[in-house]
Amino acid sequence: MIGFIGAGSMATAMARGWGGPVLASDSGSGRAAALVEELGGEAFRDNAALAAAAEVLVLAHRPGQLREIAASVDAAGKMVISVLGPTTTGELRAAYPESTVVRTMPNTAVQMRRGVIAVAEGGEAATELLSGLGRVVVLPEHQMNLATATSGVMPAYIALVAEAAIDASMCYGLPEREATEMFLHTLAGTAELLLSRGGDTIAARREVASPGESTVRGVAMLERRGLRSAFNDAARAVLERLEQPYPDPATR
Ligand SMILES: NC(=O)c1ccc[n+]([C@@H]2O[C@H](COP(=O)([O-])OP(=O)(O)OC[C@H]3O[C@@H](n4cnc5c(N)ncnc54)[C@H](OP(=O)(O)O)[C@@H]3O)[C@@H](O)[C@H]2O)c1
Known part of the structure; x- marks a missing residue:
């Protein structure tokens, strides 16, 4: 066992x-x-x-x-x-x-x-x-801390992103149940889609986007509000923590 x-x-x-x-x-x-x-x-x-x-x-x-x-x-x-x-x-x-x-x-x-x-x-x-x-x-051993930053902590980030997206839909009037169901199934479906395409995120984004229309405007706003740099800073914060000591209670 x-x-x-x-x-x-x-x-x-x-x-x-x-x-x-x-x-x-x-x-x-x-x-x-x-x-x-x-x-x-x-x-x-x-x-x-x-x-x-x-x-x-x-x-x-x-x-x-x-x-x-x-x-x-x-x-x-x-x-x-x-x-x-x-x-x-x-x-x-x-x-x-x-x-x-x-x-x-x-x-x-x-x-x-x-x-x-x-x-x-x-x-x-x-x-x-x-x-x-x-x-x-x-x-490789030297990339294992990056695993923490990439997948170990990620359920918390994804849950936070879900919460933010659902809250936004609710803010403009969609009931919580529908907002939650729609977002989570979109998340799962998009993950399947991206996996089936070898992770080609750009193609998946282009397919939703028409010039001057809603998707490109929404995406531009997420970029302007620092989505990429927020993830980059979060990864650095995780890696910095992992490089600090974890005291052994026996030696304290
Ligand atoms: N949570 C995550 O998402 C995640 C992801 C990847 C890796 N990890 C790693 O997994 C480990 C545990 O994390 P966690 O989130 O599960 O922490 P946790 O919920 O705080 O669980 C720690 C467990 O260790 C037990 N424990 C403490 N001293 C012990 C002892 N002397 N003998 C036996 N058990 C003892 C605690 O007992 P009590 O229940 O009595 O307090 C508790 O059950 C950490 O090293 C963390 O880095 C966690």
Whole structure:
């Protein structure tokens, strides 16, 4: 069985995506028990007992807890999949020297099995398991922080964009239910369209646009209001955070 150390948002999303019973621990909130109540399996308060019972371990605690938690468990000979944001494969190997470590960056859409899971090169052993959660993309280690900026945080951005677009339609009179349904289906349909065209965003935009008419005017306004530079600045903010330290509670 898969054992999650940490039973927060990401552990819950991955466990739901995989389905089936899980082993899970938390620091006392009861979220592990809630997850087990939903999916079956067993909740642990003791990470060592969880690690002994699990076939594969998923590190789904906070990045700063790596050394403290690794020191308390024996995962020798097991696969250890990390979702710990900026934690490098080298740091994982140092913490779990006798395990097969895999650095990943999933996003919360894994719970729909439509996630994106970036895997650092060398972690291909986990590809088959992770592909049950969505699209696996293998990246060089030095590009893994870009995975956080590109897909890890993106469900939050997309949700914000959806909220802004729906609010705008409501502001000019469309009822919330219709505005929400229309926007979200447009989002899903446009994603399918773009995927089918190899990501050709310009062609998809041109097809909606007539000279001087509504689409080009709307798009020009989004550009003028800084849509591109807002995304660019957001990516920089994410990367800057990932380069800052994540203190280990054991050393504080
Ligand atoms: N959320 C995302 O979209 C996302 C995306 C990609 C990667 N990640 C990564 O996933 C990791 C978890 O993020 P999250 O958003 O799921 O955070 P979260 O909701 O705060 O969950 C953290 C979990 O770790 C548990 N925990 C803390 N100390 C523990 C200990 N000593 N032993 C066992 N469990 C312990 C917490 O227990 P309690 O429930 O008792 O507090 C909680 O269940 C982070 O490293 C983050 O970088 C998150």
